[in-house]
Amino acid sequence: MEAVVETVQRRQAERWRALGLSLSMNLFLPLVAYYVLRARDVAQWQALLLSGAIPAVHALATALVRRRVEFFDVLVVVLLAMSAGLAAISGSPRVMLLKDAAIPAVLGLWIVGTLFAARPFAYHFGCRLRGPDGAESAEHAWRELPEFRAALRGLTALWGGAQLLDAALSVVWALELPVDLAPVVGRIHSFALLGAMVALTVLRNRAFNARFGTPLFGLRAPAASHVPSGAPGHVADDAMAR
Secondary structure, three states, rough: OOOHHHHHHHHHHHHHHHHHHHHHHHHHHHHHHHHHHHHOOOOOOHHHHHHHHHHHHHHHHHHHHHHHOOOHHHHHHHHHHHHHHHHHHHHHHHHHHHHHHHHHHHHHHHHHHHHHOOOOHHHHHHHHHHHHHHHHHHHHHHHHHHHHHHHHHHHHHHHHHHHHHHHHHHHHHEEEEOOOOOHHHHHHHHHHHHHHHHHHHHHHHHHHHHHHOOOOOOOOOHHHHHHOOOHOOOOOOHHHHH
Protein backbone atom coordinates (compact mmCIF):
# COMPACT_ATOMS: atom_id res chain seq x y z
CA MET A 1 0.00 0.00 0.00
CA GLU A 2 2.91 2.34 0.73
CA ALA A 3 4.10 1.82 -2.83
CA VAL A 4 0.66 2.81 -4.13
CA VAL A 5 0.67 5.97 -2.01
CA GLU A 6 4.15 6.89 -3.22
CA THR A 7 3.13 6.34 -6.85
CA VAL A 8 0.04 8.48 -6.36
CA GLN A 9 2.02 11.28 -4.71
CA ARG A 10 4.71 11.20 -7.40
CA ARG A 11 2.20 11.38 -10.23
CA GLN A 12 0.29 14.14 -8.50
CA ALA A 13 3.49 16.15 -8.05
CA GLU A 14 4.36 15.64 -11.71
CA ARG A 15 0.93 16.87 -12.78
CA TRP A 16 1.24 20.00 -10.65
CA ARG A 17 4.71 20.74 -12.03
CA ALA A 18 3.47 20.30 -15.59
CA LEU A 19 0.47 22.52 -14.91
CA GLY A 20 2.63 25.22 -13.35
CA LEU A 21 5.05 25.19 -16.28
CA SER A 22 2.22 25.33 -18.80
CA LEU A 23 0.53 28.25 -17.03
CA SER A 24 3.83 30.12 -16.80
CA MET A 25 4.67 29.67 -20.47
CA ASN A 26 1.20 30.30 -21.86
CA LEU A 27 -0.27 32.92 -19.50
CA PHE A 28 2.18 34.68 -17.22
CA LEU A 29 5.51 34.98 -19.04
CA PRO A 30 3.99 36.33 -22.30
CA LEU A 31 2.12 38.95 -20.27
CA VAL A 32 5.23 40.03 -18.38
CA ALA A 33 7.29 40.06 -21.57
CA TYR A 34 4.74 42.25 -23.35
CA TYR A 35 4.74 44.97 -20.72
CA VAL A 36 8.52 44.88 -20.34
CA LEU A 37 8.85 45.40 -24.10
CA ARG A 38 6.26 48.18 -24.08
CA ALA A 39 8.18 49.88 -21.26
CA ARG A 40 11.15 49.92 -23.63
CA ASP A 41 9.05 51.63 -26.32
CA VAL A 42 8.75 48.58 -28.55
CA ALA A 43 5.82 48.92 -30.97
CA GLN A 44 2.61 47.26 -29.86
CA TRP A 45 2.42 44.67 -32.62
CA GLN A 46 6.10 43.79 -32.25
CA ALA A 47 5.74 43.43 -28.47
CA LEU A 48 2.74 41.16 -29.01
CA LEU A 49 4.67 39.12 -31.57
CA LEU A 50 7.74 38.67 -29.37
CA SER A 51 5.77 37.87 -26.22
CA GLY A 52 3.53 35.49 -28.18
CA ALA A 53 6.61 33.60 -29.35
CA ILE A 54 7.16 32.27 -25.82
CA PRO A 55 4.29 29.72 -25.95
CA ALA A 56 5.33 28.75 -29.48
CA VAL A 57 8.94 28.09 -28.45
CA HIS A 58 7.71 26.14 -25.43
CA ALA A 59 5.41 24.07 -27.65
CA LEU A 60 8.26 23.23 -30.02
CA ALA A 61 10.63 22.37 -27.17
CA THR A 62 8.00 20.15 -25.56
CA ALA A 63 7.40 18.35 -28.85
CA LEU A 64 11.13 17.70 -29.20
CA VAL A 65 11.41 16.35 -25.67
CA ARG A 66 8.38 14.07 -26.10
CA ARG A 67 9.47 13.16 -29.63
CA ARG A 68 5.92 13.53 -30.82
CA VAL A 69 3.82 16.47 -31.95
CA GLU A 70 0.54 17.26 -30.22
CA PHE A 71 -2.41 19.07 -31.75
CA PHE A 72 -2.03 22.05 -29.40
CA ASP A 73 1.66 22.46 -30.26
CA VAL A 74 0.88 22.70 -33.96
CA LEU A 75 -2.03 25.06 -33.32
CA VAL A 76 0.06 27.53 -31.31
CA VAL A 77 2.89 27.64 -33.85
CA VAL A 78 0.63 27.91 -36.91
CA LEU A 79 -1.55 30.67 -35.45
CA LEU A 80 1.48 32.64 -34.30
CA ALA A 81 3.00 32.46 -37.78
CA MET A 82 -0.26 33.46 -39.47
CA SER A 83 -0.98 36.36 -37.13
CA ALA A 84 2.63 37.57 -37.33
CA GLY A 85 2.46 37.63 -41.13
CA LEU A 86 -0.86 39.47 -41.16
CA ALA A 87 0.28 41.93 -38.50
CA ALA A 88 3.49 42.66 -40.39
CA ILE A 89 1.48 43.39 -43.54
CA SER A 90 -1.26 45.43 -41.91
CA GLY A 91 0.77 46.95 -39.09
CA SER A 92 -2.23 46.42 -36.80
CA PRO A 93 -1.58 45.05 -33.29
CA ARG A 94 -5.23 43.97 -33.06
CA VAL A 95 -4.48 41.21 -35.54
CA MET A 96 -2.04 39.78 -33.01
CA LEU A 97 -4.63 40.12 -30.25
CA LEU A 98 -7.11 38.11 -32.28
CA LYS A 99 -4.66 35.20 -32.19
CA ASP A 100 -5.51 34.88 -28.50
CA ALA A 101 -9.13 34.34 -29.54
CA ALA A 102 -8.35 31.89 -32.33
CA ILE A 103 -6.55 29.39 -30.08
CA PRO A 104 -9.45 28.77 -27.64
CA ALA A 105 -11.94 28.91 -30.53
CA VAL A 106 -10.21 26.07 -32.38
CA LEU A 107 -9.69 24.12 -29.16
CA GLY A 108 -13.30 24.58 -28.14
CA LEU A 109 -14.64 23.38 -31.48
CA TRP A 110 -12.27 20.40 -31.43
CA ILE A 111 -13.26 19.42 -27.86
CA VAL A 112 -16.98 19.71 -28.64
CA GLY A 113 -16.41 17.74 -31.84
CA THR A 114 -15.10 14.77 -29.84
CA LEU A 115 -18.61 14.32 -28.44
CA PHE A 116 -19.42 12.68 -31.77
CA ALA A 117 -16.38 10.37 -31.61
CA ALA A 118 -16.19 6.94 -30.00
CA ARG A 119 -14.60 8.47 -26.88
CA PRO A 120 -14.93 12.14 -25.86
CA PHE A 121 -12.05 14.40 -24.96
CA ALA A 122 -12.57 13.98 -21.20
CA TYR A 123 -12.06 10.22 -21.50
CA HIS A 124 -8.71 10.61 -23.28
CA PHE A 125 -7.69 13.33 -20.82
CA GLY A 126 -8.47 10.94 -17.98
CA CYS A 127 -6.37 8.23 -19.61
CA ARG A 128 -3.35 10.51 -19.43
CA LEU A 129 -3.90 11.06 -15.71
CA ARG A 130 -4.43 7.39 -14.97
CA GLY A 131 -1.52 6.05 -16.96
CA PRO A 132 -1.36 2.41 -18.06
CA ASP A 133 -2.30 1.12 -14.58
CA GLY A 134 -5.80 2.52 -14.81
CA ALA A 135 -6.53 1.93 -18.49
CA GLU A 136 -8.34 -1.38 -17.98
CA SER A 137 -10.59 -0.12 -15.18
CA ALA A 138 -11.46 3.01 -17.16
CA GLU A 139 -12.35 0.98 -20.24
CA HIS A 140 -14.49 -1.35 -18.11
CA ALA A 141 -16.30 1.62 -16.54
CA TRP A 142 -16.92 3.12 -19.99
CA ARG A 143 -18.47 -0.11 -21.25
CA GLU A 144 -20.50 -1.05 -18.19
CA LEU A 145 -21.48 2.22 -16.50
CA PRO A 146 -23.77 4.59 -18.46
CA GLU A 147 -23.34 7.24 -15.76
CA PHE A 148 -19.58 7.18 -16.36
CA ARG A 149 -20.10 7.84 -20.07
CA ALA A 150 -22.64 10.58 -19.39
CA ALA A 151 -20.38 12.30 -16.85
CA LEU A 152 -17.39 12.38 -19.20
CA ARG A 153 -19.51 13.64 -22.08
CA GLY A 154 -20.92 16.34 -19.81
CA LEU A 155 -17.44 17.47 -18.77
CA THR A 156 -16.34 17.47 -22.40
CA ALA A 157 -19.24 19.74 -23.32
CA LEU A 158 -18.45 21.98 -20.33
CA TRP A 159 -14.76 22.30 -21.23
CA GLY A 160 -15.51 22.94 -24.88
CA GLY A 161 -18.09 25.57 -24.00
CA ALA A 162 -15.63 27.28 -21.67
CA GLN A 163 -13.05 27.50 -24.47
CA LEU A 164 -15.62 28.98 -26.84
CA LEU A 165 -16.62 31.54 -24.18
CA ASP A 166 -12.93 32.36 -23.72
CA ALA A 167 -12.66 32.95 -27.46
CA ALA A 168 -15.73 35.17 -27.59
CA LEU A 169 -14.51 37.34 -24.72
CA SER A 170 -11.05 37.57 -26.31
CA VAL A 171 -12.60 38.89 -29.53
CA VAL A 172 -14.46 41.57 -27.58
CA TRP A 173 -11.32 42.66 -25.73
CA ALA A 174 -9.23 42.64 -28.91
CA LEU A 175 -11.66 44.89 -30.79
CA GLU A 176 -12.96 47.16 -28.05
CA LEU A 177 -10.29 47.67 -25.38
CA PRO A 178 -7.13 49.77 -25.71
CA VAL A 179 -4.39 47.54 -27.10
CA ASP A 180 -2.17 47.86 -24.03
CA LEU A 181 -5.04 46.89 -21.72
CA ALA A 182 -6.37 43.92 -23.71
CA PRO A 183 -3.55 41.43 -22.85
CA VAL A 184 -3.94 41.71 -19.08
CA VAL A 185 -7.74 41.64 -19.22
CA GLY A 186 -7.57 38.61 -21.49
CA ARG A 187 -5.21 36.76 -19.15
CA ILE A 188 -7.41 37.54 -16.15
CA HIS A 189 -10.57 36.18 -17.76
CA SER A 190 -8.74 33.13 -19.16
CA PHE A 191 -7.28 32.31 -15.75
CA ALA A 192 -10.68 32.83 -14.09
CA LEU A 193 -12.36 30.46 -16.56
CA LEU A 194 -9.60 27.90 -16.11
CA GLY A 195 -9.94 28.06 -12.33
CA ALA A 196 -13.70 27.65 -12.54
CA MET A 197 -13.38 24.63 -14.84
CA VAL A 198 -10.80 22.99 -12.58
CA ALA A 199 -12.99 23.54 -9.50
CA LEU A 200 -16.11 22.19 -11.21
CA THR A 201 -14.19 19.18 -12.55
CA VAL A 202 -12.77 18.33 -9.12
CA LEU A 203 -16.20 18.64 -7.48
CA ARG A 204 -17.85 16.51 -10.18
CA ASN A 205 -15.13 13.89 -9.90
CA ARG A 206 -15.41 13.67 -6.12
CA ALA A 207 -19.19 13.41 -6.23
CA PHE A 208 -19.06 10.69 -8.88
CA ASN A 209 -16.41 8.73 -7.01
CA ALA A 210 -18.38 8.96 -3.76
CA ARG A 211 -21.54 7.71 -5.44
CA PHE A 212 -20.23 4.99 -7.74
CA GLY A 213 -16.84 4.11 -6.22
CA THR A 214 -15.15 4.88 -9.55
CA PRO A 215 -13.22 8.12 -10.15
CA LEU A 216 -13.66 9.87 -13.46
CA PHE A 217 -9.92 10.59 -13.33
CA GLY A 218 -7.16 8.81 -11.47
CA LEU A 219 -6.82 5.33 -10.06
CA ARG A 220 -9.23 3.36 -7.94
CA ALA A 221 -7.82 1.64 -4.88
CA PRO A 222 -7.53 -2.17 -5.29
CA ALA A 223 -10.84 -3.81 -4.38
CA ALA A 224 -9.10 -6.72 -2.62
CA SER A 225 -7.55 -4.46 -0.02
CA HIS A 226 -10.91 -3.42 1.49
CA VAL A 227 -9.38 -0.21 2.76
CA PRO A 228 -11.75 1.69 5.06
CA SER A 229 -12.55 5.35 4.54
CA GLY A 230 -9.82 7.57 5.95
CA ALA A 231 -7.06 4.95 5.62
CA PRO A 232 -3.90 5.72 3.58
CA GLY A 233 -5.21 3.88 0.54
CA HIS A 234 -8.41 5.89 0.58
CA VAL A 235 -6.42 9.11 0.87
CA ALA A 236 -4.24 8.03 -2.06
CA ASP A 237 -7.32 7.30 -4.13
CA ASP A 238 -8.72 10.74 -3.31
CA ALA A 239 -5.41 12.34 -4.29
CA MET A 240 -5.43 10.69 -7.68
CA ALA A 241 -9.06 11.60 -8.17
CA ARG A 242 -8.28 15.27 -7.84
